[in-house]
Amino acid sequence: MQENITLLQYFKRYFxxxxxxxxxxxxxxxxxxxxxxxxxxxxxxxYPENRKTLRMHPRYRGRLxxxxxxxxxxxxxxxxxxxxxxxxxxxxxxxxKNIAGKKVLGRYVYHFASxxxxxxxxxxxPFGAIRMNQDFEVATTDPNTLEMILNKKxxxx
Amino acid sequence: xxxxxFSNLPPGFRIQRETNTEEFFINMGPQHPSTHGxxxxxxxxxxETIVELVPHFGYIHRGMEKQAESMSYLQYIALxxxxxxxxxIQNNLGVVIALEKGMNxxxxxxxxxxxxxxxxxxxxxxxxxxxxxFGGDLGGQTCLxxxxxxxxxxxxxxEEVTGSRLTTNFFRPGGSRYDVPDTFxxxxxxxxxxxxxxMRDYERFLSKNIIVLERSIGIGVLSKEDAIxxxxxGPVLRASGVEFDVRRANPYSIYDQFDFDIPVFHNGDCYDRxxxxxxxxxxxxxxxxxxxxxxxxxxxxxxxxxPVRLPVGRYYSEIETAKxxxxxxxxxxxxxEKPYRIHxxxxxxxxxxxxxxxxxxxxxxxxxTIMATLDPVIPEIDR
Numbered sequence: 001m002q003e004n005i006t007l008l009q010y011f012k013r014y015f016x017x018x019x020x021x022x023x024x025x026x027x028x029x030x031x032x033x034x035x036x037x038x039x040x041x042x043x044x045x046x047y048p049e050n051r052k053t054l055r056m057h058p059r060y061r062g063r064l065x066x067x068x069x070x071x072x073x074x075x076x077x078x079x080x081x082x083x084x085x086x087x088x089x090x091x092x093x094x095x096x097k098n099i100a101g102k103k104v105l106g107r108y109v110y111h112f113a114s115x116x117x118x119x120x121x122x123x124x125x126p127f128g129a130i131r132m133n134q135d136f137e138v139a140t141t142d143p144n145t146l147e148m149i150l151n152k153k154x155x156x157x
Numbered sequence: 158x159x160x161x162x163f164s165n166l167p168p169g170f171r172i173q174r175e176t177n178t179e180e181f182f183i184n185m186g187p188q189h190p191s192t193h194g195x196x197x198x199x200x201x202x203x204x205e206t207i208v209e210l211v212p213h214f215g216y217i218h219r220g221m222e223k224q225a226e227s228m229s230y231l232q233y234i235a236l237x238x239x240x241x242x243x244x245x246i247q248n249n250l251g252v253v254i255a256l257e258k259g260m261n262x263x264x265x266x267x268x269x270x271x272x273x274x275x276x277x278x279x280x281x282x283x284x285x286x287x288x289x290x291f292g293g294d295l296g297g298q299t300c301l302x303x304x305x306x307x308x309x310x311x312x313x314x315x316e317e318v319t320g321s322r323l324t325t326n327f328f329r330p331g332g333s334r335y336d337v338p339d340t341f342x343x344x345x346x347x348x349x350x351x352x353x354x355x356m357r358d359y360e361r362f363l364s365k366n367i368i369v370l371e372r373s374i375g376i377g378v379l380s381k382e383d384a385i386x387x388x389x390x391g392p393v394l395r396a397s398g399v400e401f402d403v404r405r406a407n408p409y410s411i412y413d414q415f416d417f418d419i420p421v422f423h424n425g426d427c428y429d430r431x432x433x434x435x436x437x438x439x440x441x442x443x444x445x446x447x448x449x450x451x452x453x454x455x456x457x458x459x460x461x462x463x464p465v466r467l468p469v470g471r472y473y474s475e476i477e478t479a480k481x482x483x484x485x486x487x488x489x490x491x492x493x494e495k496p497y498r499i500h501x502x503x504x505x506x507x508x509x510x511x512x513x514x515x516x517x518x519x520x521x522x523x524x525x526t527i528m529a530t531l532d533p534v535i536p537e538i539d540r
Contacts, residue, residue, distance in 0.1 A: 021367035031362040032299055043306050059320035059335065087232040118235040118326050123334065132320070 056134040061117045064091075064110055065133045065150060072153040075129035078105040085124035090115040105151060112138070113146040178204060183521075187216050191294045191525045194535025196509070198524070205520050210513045214538055221540040225499040230256055230465045230487075231329075233499060238324035240503065241537035243286055246279040246315065246325045247478040252499075253328040254409055255474035255485040259467035260330050265457040268332035269411045274345065274448045275318070275327070276410075277441040281352070282311040283479030284434045284441075287532045291431055292363055294529035295372060300363060307355055310348050314341070332459030346449055349442055360435060373427035377515040377527035380425060387511035390504050391481025393531060396433045397425035403477035415444050430530040437479075468492050480504040480532060501540065505533040 005013075035041050047054075056062065068074045078095035089111075096106035122130055130150070140146065185198040192198065195216035201209040221240065225233045237252045238245040250272060257264070264272070285304040292300020312322040318337050319327040327334050363369055379389070384397035394401055402419045404412040420436035422429035467489040475484040481504030490497035508531040516524050 017367065024365045024367045024370075028362045028366050031358050034358070035303075043309070057317045057320070059318070060316060061320045085229075085231070087228060087235055116235070116324070117321065118238075118324070119320060119334075120231060120235060120326075123231075 056136055058134070060134050060136070061119045061132040062135040063112060063117075063133055063138060064115065064121065064130055066108060066130055067128070068152065072151075074105070074151055075127040076105045076108065076151065077127060077129075078103055079126070081124045081126060082121035082130060085120040087118065087120065088114050088116060091121060108150040110148050110150050111146065112148060113143065180208060185521075185524070187213075191528055192535070193290070193528065193533055196533075196535045196538075198512075200521070200524075202521075207516045207519055207521065207524060210516050210524070212509050212512060214509075214535075216539065217536055218539040222499060222501065225496060227495070229494040230467065230496060233496070234328070235324070235326045237501075238326055239536065240501065240540055241478065241480065241483075241505070241534045242323055243283045243534055244279050244478040244480060244483075245323055246275050246319070246327060247476060248483060249325060249328040250276060250410070251474055251476045251478070251483045251485045251501075253330055254476065255472045255487045256330045256465060256467065258474065259470060259472040259487065259489060260463065260465065262331040262460050262463065264332050264410075265460060266411075267336075267453045267456045267458045268460070270448055270452050271333055271337055271458060272328065272410050273412065273415070274445060274452075275315070275325075277444050277448075278311050278314060278345070280441050280479040281438050282308045282315075283532075284438050285311075287434050287529075288359060288363070290532070291526075291529045292369075294525050295369060297363070297366075297368075300359075303355075303359055303362065307352055310351070314344050314348065317341070317344070329459070330465055331462065332457075336458045342449055342452060345445060349445055349449075352438075352442065356435070356438060364432070364435070369431075370428065372523070372526055373431060373530070375424075376427045376519060376523050377530065378424065378426045379511060379515050383511060383514050384425065387514070388507040389481070389511055390507070391477065391479070392430060392433045392437065393481065393508055393511075395420065396422045396429040398423040403475055403482055407475065409474070409476055415447050417444050427526050427530045434532075464494075466492060466494055467496070475502075478504060480534065480537075481508075503537045503540070505531075505535070506538045509533055509538065 045054075066074050066076065076093075078093050080093045080095075083089075083091045083093050091111075092107075092109040094106040094109060095103050098104045117132065119132055122132055180201055180203050183200050183202060185200060186192040187195040187197040197213040197216070199211045199213060200207055201211075219239075221236055224236065228236065234249055234252050237248040240248050285308040287304075289301040289304025289308075292298075292304070315325060316322050318335070318341060319325040320335075379393065379397050381398045384394050384399060389397070390401070398421060400419055400421045403409070404417075405419055417440045420433050420440065422433050467487070469489055469492055472487045472489070473484065475482055477483075482502065483504055484502035486498075486500040486502070487496055488498040488500075512527065512531065515527050519527070
């Protein structure tokens, strides 16, 4: 920006800034030093060491899982609402028929690789059969483990 | 041009006395750290001075508006997180308000308070990223950590409430997905007390710093007329002296019930764009404190849940995100779950369009400062 000032004004400003400039830098450094020496201001978490105690919040959206009791029974009726709600086709609900001829859940196939953890499937489920767990360490070296079948028992209900 | 400075060089090293300057082109980006994403800037240079700048978009174009045509409305709310990832919770609200106009549902009082509080937390988080990036782009990496330290606390709160740090996917027509947990209000209160102290430190750290002053005052001036002509909004527009804020001009949610100021600065240079964001953090804190005082203890947080089906029509909503005006236009051609077309008007695109006006005559290092103060998010431009 072009300014019209006299030479005297220019030098006045120049010398003023020679004083205020270093002073402002010292002010900034004092803040840095305050944060450097005060142990209360440390916010870093020692991540791999605190793995035992690190817990996610109950609402955290991790991997999808099926709510099952000890015998492996679930509430899923293979209605396919979750499959419809999923924006990126991460869920395939494969239904089958039981001996009585009723439609039941065969395999609940979940493609974790394409899942964005939006949670729309959990919201869409009318029976409360699925939930998102608090698992956050989901990296893997084997891509085959990303395709999973969520129900343990086939053709129940 | 005669260069007398080099006349005392030995004869073998003598530089030609007569030199012609020639314009040349350089590319900045698409992977330059200060372009805030995959953005390529083609610069026409005269020496170190920028003559003209042409931005090239589209490196991360995902076709969100086209995708939306084959998605249900609920799925599009999840997709709107991925536009401007720094203000994801505000994008959610922008989409949801348009859907609510179509479905003709209201929001209970507690639901509105939850909305306003999360909006303001998101605004503070976005401005703190700006604080960090502004300092970082000027060369002070300490700022980057300072800004992200408090932002981390906001994301902790958001994670507890919504289940995710960035891609919140929280608001639904008629309210929100969950009620807030009991710990929400005490946590926000504790955070505000902490931020009050922290902001004092941060302003002391950067606002009077001579390097920041020298590099930002008078740099990248955007005049009032240009700012309006290019369609700028948000802090960039208000730093140029236009008092326009959707929260005041066209109040959505319950913003008309709160007492807050709209900071306006008049120079339109980089320093004003920095100062206005700091001032807005303080205003957001003011709104949050009023919310805490008036927060309804009980009562419904969501109106009766209905399937999201819109009747035939066109629905428009506009909200003020941290970056500026975010508008959603929904066209429903058939009554049903899927839109015919959804268009989004994002705030960052006009800012980058006005960049050419701001950088002319400045140096490349000033361009970095100007880019930082515009605070663009490229995924939101490309969509």
